Amino acid sequence: MFANVYGMPGTAAELSPAAQLGRQIFNDASLSASGKQSCASCHDPAHAYAPGNKLAVQLGGADGQASGYRATPSLRYLERNPPFRFDEEGAPNGGINWDGRAASLAEQAERPFLAAHEMANASTDEVVERLRGAPYAQAFRRVFGDGIFAQPQQAFRRITYALQQFQLEEPDFHRYDSKYDLYLANKVPLELAELRGLALFNDERKGNCAACHPSVRGEHGAPPLFTDFSFDNLGVPRNTRIPATADATYFDLGLCGPDRTDLAKKAALCGAFKVPSLRNVATRQVFFHNGVFDNLTDALRFYVRRDTHPEEWYPRDSKGKVQKFNDLPGKYRANVNVKEGPFDRKRGMAPALTAGEIEDMVKFLATLTDGYQVRQ
Missing domain, CATH: 1.10.760.10 (Cytochrome c-like domain)
Incomplete structure (x- = not known):
């Protein structure tokens, strides 16, 4: 877990095939309704995977002008985040997002694709259809099976899994080199x-x-x-x-x-x-x-x-x-x-x-x- 404490960001060759796909998905603006917003738009690697502007909430949606409701957090250092629970004293603890509702990085990745003020896809099927037209669609088939696009619900789960693996495996998300x-x-x-x-x-x-x-x-x-x-x-x-x-x-x-x-x-x-x-x-x-x-x-x-x-x-x-x-x-x-x-x-x-x-x-x-x- 901590072998890369003083390492530099990993290269694609060091990542699993699923994580390499996750890197491409993370940076792919064509997966949004506007065609202009990717995960990296709000989670900029140059700003510790947080926004690079002073907007209190980020803009998104089909026209890129829909305002969000909460400040966008950094995606760094989430790899050791436990699922939400109530501890032995009855206090809430863990989970991802400001309200802890996501139990995993894969679950956290679901909502931005569908939220009207973010990537604004009408359905998970729409996300999958957009990825089917991406330059890396064939690589997606190689990793998850030739028939994966015929199973859109399973394909969407593979999309969020790939994003999770990218965040878990890419050392740039957990550098420990401050x-x-x-x-x-x-x-x-x-x-x-x-x-x-x-x-x-x-x-x-x-x-x-x-x-x-x-x-x-x-x-x-x-x-x-x-x-x-x-x-x-x-x-x-x-x-x-x-x-x-x-x-x-x-x-x-x-x-x-x-x-x-x-x-x-x-x-x-x-x-x-x-x-x-x-x-x-x-x-x-x-x-x-x-x-x-x-x-x-x-x-x-x-x-x-x-x-x-x-x-x-x-x-x-x-x-x-x-x-x-x-x-x-x-x-x-x-x-x-x-x-x-x-x-x-x-x-x-x-x-x-x-x-x-x-x-x-x-x-x-x-x-x-x-x-x-x-x-x-």
Whole structure:
């Protein structure tokens, strides 16, 4: 699993035939209704398989102008992500996507082909028919059988399987070659500011980030993923740049809807979203599930000033009262995490981190960016 910790991206010759097909499928815009959108359009390899723009939500659909509903996450470091479950304490954990509804990379790959605001195919049969006309259709037959296109449901499952294998086998999806990885391997030192940021990251009295984003090696020396796969309700501000929010009755409730439906009656989970990996977070251009912030410093400032200075983040009503947690219906605002640091402070108290400490934290988080080059 970790043999390529310091390796470079793999070549097609190193991948299985199914994974090689997955690479072609991943980059094939002809599989979309518009003919212009591929998986790589939103999951750009040059940006850690995340978007390369500052749009809160990406555009797609048959005309390329349909807006999404959530920020597009990175596809890196999903290979060790466990399926969704409730742990021994009854807390939700695992799964892929912001609401954890996909149990595998293959399952995750299904929806973008069909979602009206993404690749916008009318059916799985339509996806298969498009692939039948692709230059690599014959290779698809060689790998999955001459009669595969006569079984469109099976063919679609093979498409998503190929995408899964590409993500599992291609080392570029799990490089483990950041400066921090090299630091853990005793190959390079961290600068003083980076070390201060790491200490603040781990300190439960300061950032307390490691409570959900563990920074130490895991079982059998596994490199840290900087996520514990848990879910949290942070009460981030409503993002009016998402067209769907023009409807005052629209709310994205994460685990309990609207995309995920099996937990809709579990009111205590409404507003909770998956804790993402922080690897490559410094390359991100929008933050949180709704992309409400467009820089890392503001995302960190929100964490430590949400409760001490709520007027900086939330609008006021007609009477001048700050509408805290305004992206949740009133009945679910009590679900927001206000017990764990740094969210356990009250208005008027000092934030857990100073401006200078936030700057150090940003410098540490930059050490989690893949592809660090050791200076000679």
